[in-house]
Amino acid sequence: MLEFLDQVADGEPTTVVSHDSSGSGAATPMAQIPSLSTPSTTPEDPATASPAPRPVDAHPVAPRQAHTPWPSALRDLPPLAALVRLESHVSCAPLQREVLTILGSEQAAWSVTVADPVGRLMADVNGQVPRIPASNQKLISTALAVDRLGMNHRLKTSLWQLPNGTLRLEGEGDPGFGPQQVARMASALSGHGVNTGTVSMEFEELGPRNWWPADWHTADRNWEYGAPVTRLAVSANSSGDYAVYDPPKRLARIWSQVLDKRGYGFQWAEVPADSPNPQGSRLIHEELSQPLQSLVTRANTESHNNTAEVLLRVGSGSWNLSQASRITLQWLKDKDLPVDGVTIADGSGLSRSNRSTTRLYTSLLLTMQHHASGSTWYGTMAVANRTGTLERFSGSPSLTGKFVGKTGTIRGVKALSGRIDTPHGYRFFSLLANGAAEPRSRMAGILEAVLKHSSCPRVF
Numbered sequence: 001m002l003e004f005l006d007q008v009a010d011g012e013p014t015t016v017v018s019h020d021s022s023g024s025g026a027a028t029p030m031a032q033i034p035s036l037s038t039p040s041t042t043p044e045d046p047a048t049a050s051p052a053p054r055p056v057d058a059h060p061v062a063p064r065q066a067h068t069p070w071p072s073a074l075r076d077l078p079p080l081a082a083l084v085r086l087e088s089h090v091s092c093a094p095l096q097r098e099v100l101t102i103l104g105s106e107q108a109a110w111s112v113t114v115a116d117p118v119g120r121l122m123a124d125v126n127g128q129v130p131r132i133p134a135s136n137q138k139l140i141s142t143a144l145a146v147d148r149l150g151m152n153h154r155l156k157t158s159l160w161q162l163p164n165g166t167l168r169l170e171g172e173g174d175p176g177f178g179p180q181q182v183a184r185m186a187s188a189l190s191g192h193g194v195n196t197g198t199v200s201m202e203f204e205e206l207g208p209r210n211w212w213p214a215d216w217h218t219a220d221r222n223w224e225y226g227a228p229v230t231r232l233a234v235s236a237n238s239s240g241d242y243a244v245y246d247p248p249k250r251l252a253r254i255w256s257q258v259l260d261k262r263g264y265g266f267q268w269a270e271v272p273a274d275s276p277n278p279q280g281s282r283l284i285h286e287e288l289s290q291p292l293q294s295l296v297t298r299a300n301t302e303s304h305n306n307t308a309e310v311l312l313r314v315g316s317g318s319w320n321l322s323q324a325s326r327i328t329l330q331w332l333k334d335k336d337l338p339v340d341g342v343t344i345a346d347g348s349g350l351s352r353s354n355r356s357t358t359r360l361y362t363s364l365l366l367t368m369q370h371h372a373s374g375s376t377w378y379g380t381m382a383v384a385n386r387t388g389t390l391e392r393f394s395g396s397p398s399l400t401g402k403f404v405g406k407t408g409t410i411r412g413v414k415a416l417s418g419r420i421d422t423p424h425g426y427r428f429f430s431l432l433a434n435g436a437a438e439p440r441s442r443m444a445g446i447l448e449a450v451l452k453h454s455s456c457p458r459v460f
Helices: 002-010 093-109 136-149 180-188 246-261 292-301 304-317 321-334 360-369 374-379 438-451
Strands: 108-114 120-127 157-163 165-172 198-205 265-272 280-289 404-410 411-422 425-434
Touching: 093 108, 093 120, 093 321, 093 425, 093 438, 108 360, 120 304, 136 292, 136 304, 136 321, 136 360, 136 374, 136 404, 136 411, 180 246, 180 280, 198 246, 246 265, 265 360, 360 374, 360 411, 360 425, 411 438, 425 438
Parallel strands: 165 198, 198 265
Antiparallel strands: 108 120, 108 425, 157 165, 157 280, 404 411, 411 425
8 A cells, every 4th residue: 555655646657546454455346344343542632523514415516626735816915024023133131131141151052032012122142043943833833824724714524425426535634533523424425325335435645655744753653743644634643642653544444333333334445635526526524623723722732743734734725745834934934034044844843854043933923913813823822830831831930821832842952932921011032942951940030031121121
């Protein structure tokens, strides 16, 4: 199967290969899969539980055509530039001095940027030095999706009936899709003339070489946080703490079990993602994800990698990671944000090839402050010492509930960017440490200094 799908990814001529329960394949009529036991899955997360299915009538629907990266009407819109730009020089000498004192001899390992709502640069240390951002990368992915799709957007998982009677399942990576949604889809079959016999189904999916960013470490791919990123996923391709290594086979097991209970046989095959549906295909059922706001919350508050990867792809309009990265970088440029030295290698920050600057993150935070959905976007972040990845940030009571932010942690990297509420208004900050000792205590010290100097007069 891997060889076949690699050929598809490379554009080589191929034949649709069917699968039996052993995973073997042949270019002959599809082999039937017997009923299989329920796979091990985690309980459905209430934050990603899907709403009631979207009603679909039985009339023919125009088949979906070949995928385009982004609708031309939206691509042609003029870019929305940043409303506030960072000043080029630091103008709060007391805060700058205290930040340098806190960093001490480790200054070279740090980047720090602090600004007020009008772009005044209150402190900056190595703010234009590109560093590995870890999960602060999710700020870019979530802001992109919010800006281009809106907080009420929902991802679709669609079941089509082709003219020859074969069913085709298409998806947009909904991390909340699971057995409950499969059961609802199966219940819709009888209303569309599929009453008995064997159900033949095609899964429209990416080739395996596209399931992970290329430089994700092999060991990371075994765990939930490194699960494959696919168009059709069950519980975000995880089972407890572990990743599901072959998502199509897992999905087939679930379909087989659900259909067996209804008296159907089941056989399946894979077809390349974005294969056009033949003329005369009918949409017979569609499942919708939770609104984008819930997905963004999962990415920002819980730092869920798979969800962030999906948001990068649907936000950019491309499931080709290289293309999605280029589109996202152009989006940042169109916002007039500083992108010198910035590299977007994935949507979650697990890749060590990502590079970003604290000036970029602080500028993005300022831009989203003035965005129509900005207050909601900030509401998707963790709260200091209260929720998500910031629940146990610091023992300092002065910081509890005072800021919202996005954390980031991979080996040798610590990151924190967000918005802190001071007695003199909001301050926006980004802190990146690569190779620093005890970074969390220094981060807490810097934020306490921001509170202390929030009324700082302009002193150059």
